[in-house]
Amino acid sequence: MNPDLLRGNLDLILLTILEDKPLYGFAIIQEARERTDGYFQFKEGSLYPALHRLEQDGLLAAQPGELGRNGKPRKYYSVTDAGRQALTAKRAEFSSFTGAVGRLGSP
Amino acid sequence: MNPDLLRGNLDLILLTILEDKPLYGFAIIQEARERTDGYFQFKEGSLYPALHRLEQDGLLAAQPGELGRNGKPRKYYSVTDAGRQALTAKRAEFSSFTGAVGRLGSP
């Protein structure tokens, strides 16, 4: 996968994954990989800063969960109300973008 | 429009526009704006470096055309055979990306 395609879409993807149920960082990576048959393979270096940014912006909220294999509590991220609004906006943005690209292809 | 969405897709868009007929820089900007009802509004600072890069990579070829209003010949860019191959590949890449995003949304 060309990583540049992710630009500006990582937020949309993360919010989409967390829309159904809260997950912690590592589980998000696995979930993304499974739900797309290995297409999305997020790196931790990309994921964690993005999660922190989304939390900072109030689109995600973090709750401590059960202990992981490293003995520390996992950080579960869930989508806030503001996050759901942002998700709707980002979905619209994405579909208008793909729509515009499509219109170029078939005039 | 979120400019980050353009990342990695500008090549696809330019090749798509030039697929039908050769155009020069300024005309590409207008064509993109008209074909997408004002959605794509390329800046020259993004366009010209991209055109040069695509020419460097052999995906586009430039021919001097008629004189423009500034008295100098316009540079018409056309898609090479390698460019058409690349276009096919980039189209596939784009649709598999949107497909993956879609699969996340509706599991």
Next chain:
DNA sequence: ATCCCATACCCAGATGGACTATGTAGACAG
């Protein structure tokens, strides 16, 4: 017992493509 791997979190620095801003120059309108 010791090594290696998977899990799980995190950060500093590099990357690179699009952006902002600016410069050149001729044509044409007012």
Next chain:
DNA sequence: CTGTCTACATAGTCCATCTGGGTATGGGAT
């Protein structure tokens, strides 16, 4: 003869993502 449009071009900035590391625990393999 000043302002605006066309048309090309580049220098420098920005910033989201990537690379590549660091820390720590527990379990399985040797």
